Amino acid sequence: MHLPEWTRTALAVATVSPLLLGSAGIMASDDSLDVAMLIPGEIDDNGFMEAGYEGLLQIESELGATITYRDRVPPESQALEQALAALAAEGPDLIIAHGGQNAEAVLAVADDYPDVQFSVTQGGVTADNVSSYEVLQEESAWLAGAAAGLMTESNVVGHISGIRVTPGLKGRGGFYHGLMHTNPEAEFLTIFAGDQDDTELARRVTDAEAEAGADLIFTMLNAGRQGAIEAMQARGDVHQFGNVREWHEEYPDVFVGSAVADVSMAGFLAAKAMQDGSWQPGEIVSIGLENPDAVRLSLAPSVSAEVRERVATLTEDIAAGRIEVHTDYEGPEFVVE
The missing domain is CATH 3.40.50.2300 (Response regulator)
Known part of the structure; x- marks a missing residue:
């Protein structure tokens, strides 16, 4: 409307x-x-x-x-x-x-x-x-990171956001810890590029992370996400996890899942x-995840049953308190020249 x-x-x-x-x-x-x-x-x-x-x-x-x-x-x-x-x-x-x-x-x-x-x-x-x-978008972000750790073929996983606000930082931290949970050897590229809505900036940063080896990228963007989508469509060898809502039905060629946080x-x-x-x-x-209408990891139909089963188990573990979702991150930041 x-x-x-x-x-x-x-x-x-x-x-x-x-x-x-x-x-x-x-x-x-x-x-x-x-x-x-x-x-x-x-x-x-x-x-x-x-x-x-x-x-x-x-x-x-x-x-x-x-x-x-x-x-x-x-x-x-x-x-x-x-x-x-x-x-x-x-x-x-x-x-x-x-x-x-x-x-x-x-x-x-x-x-x-x-x-x-x-x-x-x-x-x-x-x-x-x-x-x-x-x-608690960090909970679905954690699951997206865990899925990315299981799915990456290059063993390099990226993250792109715009401004450094607390929810975005917590989401980035959750994604990182989920990635490390399933694939502690993966390389993590992360950047807050400075703008949530700049499509050209998002396109350029996506290309830069892809050139650095990332085959899966978690995008926490608003209108700028379209730039990341277009960059991935042009390349054909990089896919993304979205956030906030489901994306794979609209862009099945780009999205492998979405860290839904309604x-x-x-x-x-x-x-x-x-x-x-x-x-x-x-x-x-x-x-949080105890309310799946609000928080969940949605996976594209192309994702294997093996990954789905692992994510389902991890979801239950978080909701039951057996896994604590950490949101800190003190590692390096990706720099685009």
């Missing part, structure tokens, strides 16, 4: 009239839940930001809430704080700040609006009127808790 252009706001309009706040669908009744969302990116990025927006639409359709949002806000402190303040000034029941890059901005603004509740998705921060809801559920569950009275400030709610 795409809304009229005037509903989509950026830094340039971060402090304009509240009439420019976006909304979708039929407005709910006066006593319904009022939810606003800050999206530091674009709602049609085929990735993390779009998933958050879809969660907001679910809040409207399933909870009957009134919704507003701001997207295209640069992930910079001043811009995020201004956008949050503009949303909070309208007095919604709940503001969902979608993405860990909003965490510090929420903490800076929340004190000024004590009657508004804030939830950060993938943020891990709390305060008197702040909670966090986290879909981050739309984080915002939805926060709003649902607000509606039913169970929302609490000062808590971090985690959603």
Whole structure:
């Protein structure tokens, strides 16, 4: 669903009239839940930001809430704080700040609006009127790394992301530890290239990691992922694991799997808790592999039964606590000249 252009706001309009706040669908009744969302990116990025927006639409359709949002806000402190303040000034029941890059901005603004509740998705921060809801994408990323360790033929596995935010760092760390669990001799190439949405940058970095020997690459990108897809289609000898949603049905020639982490559920569950009275400030709610609708490793039909069976066993081990998913990484970073 795409809304009229005037509903989509950026830094340039971060402090304009509240009439420019976006909304979708039929407005709910006066006593319904009022939810606003800050999206530091674009709602049609085929990735993390779009998933958050879809969660907001679910809040409207399933909870009957009134919704507003701001997207295209640069992930910079001043811009995020201004956008949050503009949303909070309208007095919604709940503001969902979608993405860990909003965490510090929420903490800076929340004190000024004590009657508004804030939830950060993938943020891990709390305060008197702040909670966090986290879909544990590092768990599906760990499984993707484990599968990559079993499947690589070159014994070189890559990872590409854009900006160094906490969820991305945790996902990278999870993938690395999964890789080391099944193939401790594999070489790991990892880079945060600086932009989630730059297709040309993603294409160039993909080619560089492929030239360095990687035959499987885990991409944690948004709109920039298209550049990685096109680079792999042109080469034909490199494949990728995607993230956030399933990709192999759309691009069967490129994707061998996807570390699914349906981050739309984080915002939805926060709003649902607000509606039913169970929302609490000062808590971090985690959603992991025990909820396969939210977190799982999806594998393409071409993946062998042997790999599938191993991944199924590892999934059970993580969910049961027999394997701890570590998210640290202190190894070398890949550099593109």
